[in-house]
Amino acid sequence: MVVTRFAPSPTGYLHIGGLRTALFSYLWAKENGGKFVLRIEDTDKARNSEEATEAILKAFDWLGLEHDGEITYQSQRDDIYAKYIKQLLDEGKAYKCYMSKEELTELRETQMANKERTKYNGKYRDFDGTPPEGIQPVIRIKAPQTGEIIVKDGVKGDVVFQAEDILDDFVIARGDGAPTYNFVVAIDDHLMGINQVIRGDDHLSNTPKQMVVYEALGFPLPKFNHVPMIHNAAGKKLSKRDGATDVMAYKEMGYTPAALLNFLVRLGWSHGDQEIFSMDEMIHLFNPVDINKSASIYNTDKLDWLNAHYIKNSSNDELAQLLTEYGLVLTSHDKREILLDTLKERAKTLKELASLVNEVLSTPHEYDAKSVKKAFKDGAIEILNNFGKKIDACEELHLPVDYHAVMEGLATEMEIGFGKIGQPLRVALLGKLSGPGLDEVMAIIGKEETMLRIANAITANL
RNA sequence: GGCCCCGUCGUCUAGCGGUUAGGAUCCAUGGUUUUCAUCCAUGUCACAGGAGUUCAAUUCUCCUCGGGGUCACCA
Numbered sequence: 070m071v072v073t074r075f076a077p078s079p080t081g082y083l084h085i086g087g088l089r090t091a092l093f094s095y096l097w098a099k100e101n102g103g104k105f106v107l108r109i110e111d112t113d114k115a116r117n118s119e120e121a122t123e124a125i126l127k128a129f130d131w132l133g134l135e136h137d138g139e140i141t142y143q144s145q146r147d148d149i150y151a152k153y154i155k156q157l158l159d160e161g162k163a164y165k166c167y168m169s170k171e172e173l174t175e176l177r178e179t180q181m182a183n184k185e186r187t188k189y190n191g192k193y194r195d196f197d198g199t200p201p202e203g204i205q206p207v208i209r210i211k212a213p214q215t216g217e218i219i220v221k222d223g224v225k226g227d228v229v230f231q232a233e234d235i236l237d238d239f240v241i242a243r244g245d246g247a248p249t250y251n252f253v254v255a256i257d258d259h260l261m262g263i264n265q266v267i268r269g270d271d272h273l274s275n276t277p278k279q280m281v282v283y284e285a286l287g288f289p290l291p292k293f294n295h296v297p298m299i300h301n302a303a304g305k306k307l308s309k310r311d312g313a314t315d316v317m318a319y320k321e322m323g324y325t326p327a328a329l330l331n332f333l334v335r336l337g338w339s340h341g342d343q344e345i346f347s348m349d350e351m352i353h354l355f356n357p358v359d360i361n362k363s364a365s366i367y368n369t370d371k372l373d374w375l376n377a378h379y380i381k382n383s384s385n386d387e388l389a390q391l392l393t394e395y396g397l398v399l400t401s402h403d404k405r406e407i408l409l410d411t412l413k414e415r416a417k418t419l420k421e422l423a424s425l426v427n428e429v430l431s432t433p434h435e436y437d438a439k440s441v442k443k444a445f446k447d448g449a450i451e452i453l454n455n456f457g458k459k460i461d462a463c464e465e466l467h468l469p470v471d472y473h474a475v476m477e478g479l480a481t482e483m484e485i486g487f488g489k490i491g492q493p494l495r496v497a498l499l500g501k502l503s504g505p506g507l508d509e510v511m512a513i514i515g516k517e518e519t520m521l522r523i524a525n526a527i528t529a530n531l
Numbered sequence: 532g533g534c535c536c537c538g539u540c541g542u543c544u545a546g547c548g549g550u551u552a553g554g555a556u557c558c559a560u561g562g563u564u565u566u567c568a569u570c571c572a573u574g575u576c577a578c579a580g581g582a583g584u585u586c587a588a589u590u591c592u593c594c595u596c597g598g599g600g601u602c603a604c605c606a
Contacts, residue, residue, distance in 0.1 A: 100543050113605060170604080186533055187602080200596060207604055225536065234534050235602075243604040250606050274535055274601040295598090297537075318557075332543095335555090339544055342554040361537095361544080364599065368542045371556050388545040415568045440566095476565095495566065503567035 071103030072262045075136070076254070078110040082315035083128040085367065086269065086299045086307050089333045093265045095134050096334070096355040096391070102306040104137040106261055110254075111144045112247065121432060128316040132326045133348075141261060143253055151379035153256055153286060154208055162285045163241060165206035166193040183435070188237035205244035209218075210252070210285060212236040218277040223294035223357045225270070230277050239278055251275055254515060255282035263291055267357060270295035294357040297337055297364040307367055323418030325391065335371075339363045340367040345378065352468045377417045386407040396424040404513045407469065411509040429510055432522055433500030436529065440502040444492035450527060453493050455479060457523040469508035476507070496524030 073094035077087055086205040101171075111117040129136065157163035166189075168176075177187045194211065206375045213232045220228040241252040244464060254275075258266060273295045283290055301311040306516050308314075319329050331346050338361065340354045341365055380388065388401045388409050408426060416422035459475050476494075480487055498510055498519065 076606095080606080115606080173604090181532095184532075206606095228535070230535075241603050245604085247604085249604070254606090269600095270536065271600055275606095296538085300599075302542095306599075335543065337543090342545065344543090344555055363537050365544090366542065369555090371543060374556060377569090412566060414570085417568095444566095485566075489567040501567095505568080506564085507566090 070097050071265050072100035072106065072261045073098040073103065073265045073267055074106045074108055074258065074261065076108040076110050076257075077125055078113065078116075078267075079118060079125065080113070080116045081121055081124075082317065083125045084307065084314040084316060085333065086129070086314075088316050088329075089299065089336060090131070090268055091129075091217065091295055092330060093294075093338070093355070093360070097265060097267060097357055098137075099352045100355060103265075104262075105135075106138055106141070106263070107136040108257055108261065109143065110250075110443050111142055112250070112253065113145075119145075122313075124317070130318065131320055132330060136497055141257065143257065146213060146257070148249075149260070150242075150256060153252075157210065157241070157279065157285055158317040158429075159209065161211075163208050163210045164193060164196070164238075165200070166209045166238075166240075167196075167200045167206045168192055168202045169201075169204055174260075186234070189239070191238055194238060197261065200427065205405040207240045207244050207484055208242035209238040210241045210281060212238050212278075212281045218280060219406070220273065220276045220280070220293055221275070221465075222276075223265075224360045225273070225295055225362060235274070236278055236281065239281075241282070251278040252282055255279045255288065256286070257290060259283070259286070259288040264301075265294065265357075266291045267294045267296060270297050282342065288467075296357075296360050297362060298362050299336060300366050302368070304364060306367065311367070320394070321420075323377050323395065323420030323422070324372065324376050325419065328372065328379045330342065331375050331379075332369075336367075336525075337435075338366050371455065373417050380413050380416055380422060383413065385413075388413060388419075391409055392420055392423055393418050395419055397423045397426060399426070404515075407509055408513050411505045411513075415505065425505075428499070429505065430523065432518070433498070435500060436496055436526070439499035440500075444496045446500060449493040452479070452483065452485070452490055453497060453523050453527055455483065456490060456494060457520055457527075460516060460520055460523075463516070469506070469512045472511040472519075473508045493526070494523070498522050 072175055075094055076092040077083065077086075083091075094106045097103075118343070150390065154163065158165075159300070164449055167351075168189075173189070180187045187339070189209065191214075192208070193206075201204065214235060216232050218230040218232055218236070219232070240249055241253065242248050242278055276293055276295075281289065297306050301307050316329075327348075330348070330351070333525060334351050334355065335344065338355065338359055340359065343350075343354075346354065385406055389405065392399060401406070402408065408429070412422060412425045412429070416425055456475070456479055459479055460466065460472075463471070463475060466475075476487070476490055479490055483489075491507060492502065494507055495504065498514075514522075
């Protein structure tokens with residue numbers, strides 16, 4: 070059974086990059102009937118906040134990504150880590166290092182001056198003398214000093230590191246006893262049963278260190294899959310400064326979960342020429358071996374297109390439900406179907422759709438000057454007048470076709486083109502020349518409101 | 532700087548030795564629409580560069596260049 074995880078440190082909101090790796094992990098677990106678990110890496114007390122954890126959970130909730138089982142909090146697992154530290158100490162696989170911070174700094178400076186790689190020199194590796202006074206020792210793990218470390222990565226292939234290039238006896242527990250990241254990650258991933266690690270490739274160079282821990286503890290290695298970064302337009306790592314990268318901001322902007330997820334799954338992953346993926350398809354088609362090796366640039370053009378696509382192809386029930394989040398309650402509107410059918414073709418976002426609905430539903434109180442100038446030429450008022458009377462005379466006006474028939478009748482009677490009626494009528498009804506079909510608008514707002522808007526326009530003396 | 536990763540249209544990508552290098556998006560044009568949007572059609576645009584290997588390289592190898600990541604008692 071595949072068990073994947075998402076392991077954010079709660080220092081901020083969930084952003085696009087994190088969401089994508091979470092999505093990949095989720096999909097891969099679901100495809101295999103496995104589990105997708107959540108671990109909050111909250112060991113850095115100074116930078117963590119509970120709000121951040123809640124924000125992440127909220128985002129998952131919005132997107133419908135459910136994690137399996139209880140959430141693991143690293144801050145509650147000190148006992149576990151302490152146990153393994155002791156074990157490694159007892160087995161002689163780790164040791165106490167009494168080097169002072171000053172000495173360590175000095176060592177590094179010397180190495181830098183000599184253009185050498187900065188690394189711990191192993192001074193206390195085999196120390197059995199009397200430890201210096203007044204130093205709280207750190208615990209260092211005995212890492213291999215030579216040989217190859219090969220990360221068999223599911224995305225990148227075999228990545229070969231030389232121990233002497235990258236390793237030293239790194240710290241697994243600080244002077245105050247607190248364990249370090251690379252140590253706890255290995256322990257938690259193993260204890261949580263995670264056998265498929267999917268994470269950003271900024272972790273690739275951490276992996277050998279974690280492998281040292283796995284090795285020392287005798288844990289079997291999981292499958293690593295390092296997915297490439299998402300870069301901003303400038304080609305740099307996506308940061309919070311690159312606009313609205315908080316996932317919940319996309320909700321505010323009117324994006325649907327389906328569109329956002331579809332957009333993200335195609336960033337760094339593809340399945341032939343397919344662009345549109347339902348959640349079911351994503352789950353069945355996704356496989357980490359198909360993840361790209363190269364970083365991609367974050368560009369929302371396609372997200373907009375996808376969002377429009379999903380809005381157009383949503384049922385009106387779904388849309389009405391989604392629109393309640395944008396302050397629009399349509400359940401009671403008797404022309405809801407016509408309203409949404411005609412407007413959902415025209416909106417790129419739910420927010421836009423909501424404002425489109427409001428525009429149609431509210432009586433215009435001002436008229437766009439350019440539109441007025443263009444539409445109100447000779448005879449426009451007369452045409453509006455006649456149209457208003459014709460509407461008034463009609464008993465049965467319900468559907469767009471009913472209103473269309475009225476327009477057609479007037480055009481024939483007055484021997485004028487359709488546009489002669491449409492232009493001024495459009496301004497009267499909507500306040501401007503662009504917008505949805507007039508037949509639909511009138512059917513939606515009804516006979517009374519139509520007549521009111523026509524009368525208003527005539528009175529306004531345009 | 533050391534180590535590691537990456538390099539196909541502006542962007543997301545297909546390609547896995549022989550293709551007119553495909554799709555999507557964006558942009559432009561035309562059609563549909565009384566308008567706008569949608570929709571449909573068409574078009575512009577790419578293998579970073581150089582050496583090899585090969586009958587044949589976008590595809591394999593090496594080098595160069597370019598971009599990114601990482602080098603903590605942060606995660």
